[in-house]
Amino acid sequence: MNPLDARIAGIGFWASGLPSWEAAQAFVADGRLPDAAPRRPSPELLAPNERRRAPESVAVALEVALAATRAAGHDPTTLASIFTSGHGDFAITGYMCETLADDPRAISPIRFHNSVHNAAAGYWTIGAGCTATTTAISAGPATFAQGLLEALVQLATGTPAVLLVAYDVESSGLLGTLTPSRGLLGGALVLTRADAGDGPLLRASLRTGAGAPPEGPLALRLRDNAMAPMLPLFDALAAGAGRVLLDAGAAQALEVEVEGMHV
């Protein structure tokens, strides 16, 4: 395939212990960790009472989405978006299954509508007043690579700018015994067409073969989260340049090159 490309207009990041892109960059540069990191993000997009009640998945997704959009200086009301998560909200899925086993007629309507995989996408478009398209996808370990591919494909087929959001949360209960996932992790990129804007250039192509094992500081520190497959790219972004192979499923990898970051 011909390589797909984009400019990186903005980056958002939030992980347990590294609660911003600045904190992640400092950690990659010299191993520094913030003195006191909040336990969970508190996305300004939501009203204060919603902010407290929001599922962790929604909180982390909206936090990084807003950070990336602000960094890009982009108007979110017209921004297409792609929300990727391998598992959605483990806690809500567990709640639904437990309640169904115990007292199915007692299911909370709010928890039910928060249980849809596109809950974060919905809260984002509602909070941002965005009428552009948004989607919610998963692809197992290839979830992030397929989200990035869809973002680049949207740019290649006429969309001027795309917000890509990736997140997974901590698993618990019975689901946690099946699929271990530790901490909160979210990353977001605002990508624009390569011929517009002057951000660093990202170039990607699908190729036969497997992804490369994670080896950067972020990938090693946060390897226990289900969205860890995105981290090699964020390590490269923090380092300012690099080439990574992301697991794209089946027998394919997405080769991504980043050049021209000013860190």
Place this chain on the structure above:
Amino acid sequence: MPLSTDPAPIEALAIRAYTATTALGRGRQAQADALAARRAGLRRNDFGADPLDTWIGRVDGLEDAALPPALAAWECRNNRLAWLALQQDGLMAAVEAVRTRHGADRVAIVIGTSTSSIGATEEAYARAVDSVVPADLQRPAVHQPHSLGGFVQAATGLAGPSITVATACSSSAKVFAQAARLIQAGIVDAALVGGVDTLCGSVLFGFNSLGLVSAQPARPFDRDRDGLSLGEAGGFAVLERDDGSATLRLCGYGESSDAHHMSAPHPEGLGARLAMGDALARAAIAPDQVGYLNLHGTATPANDAVEARAIDALFGDGLHASSTKGWTGHTLGAAGIVESVFALIALEDGLLPGTLNSQVPDTACGPQLRFDNAQRRIDYAMNNSFGFGGNNCSLVFGRA
């Protein structure tokens, strides 16, 4: 607010095969026959140990339709229905043909669902002993949203991108849009699209908690409608770049967000109008060229009134628009593919379904809303699918 973002027209894609399996039966002809005979697939709810007082669209025989031994790791109700749907209407032969033409890694799988295999996860919780998942359900791959995409990949041997879209009830309409982009951008040459959703406690009791489930068979757009009937279904289509030989084509898609509410539609149908406008723009056709429109039409009080007004604002009196959810129930993440199949049947057979169970139109309904079937040759058919989160998708299909 503009009614369209004016996207550029796209090159239409060939639809090489298509199929649906619903409460109406297995495969395309079962759907067409039941639509023509106005024979509903709904029955009194008999799903689960303690059924709610409602009507459902249940696919017969799944309990006895185990997956082949080689795919046994993927066992669950949802993947059984996926497998059953894949066996109909020459779908697998069409997959084989595009694989042979282009190579397995040049064919994408883009499929939609709302709950995927969560029925298996519900069962794991219900049957757990001392907080341990029963051994037969200790299969992490079926306890995640991508269970459906992973299964379809295993079942077909395709090796291109494999993606599960889960945007609630717009899921398996949006798969056409995503696949069309992958082909247009040259990432793949063909795609298997579709969607599967099966009945489970999460959706029956979840929609019940929102007060959206009717105790009667769904009556879309009826003055006295009082909620939806839930159904299960699976369906697929094979898309390929058109070499001029296509008889049926995907001509356009439009996607939008309501930016309004998680589970209520925008009161003026803003997102619906944006999605329909973009789909028409990509197909490069005018509204009066659409001969049949399959509405989202869930039979909930809010959804139908908003959608009827949006239709009346965009289309002339000649359009035949209907909801087929009185036949199948609302099949959630599978509604997009099922109702795309109905739109394709309308194009191929000239069979324009009406709206089952409904007697007196809501005052919001314009002349486009049809309760009776019609028989007429048409050139374009449209399908609307809208989901939670205010997530909208419209598709335009055409006859070559």
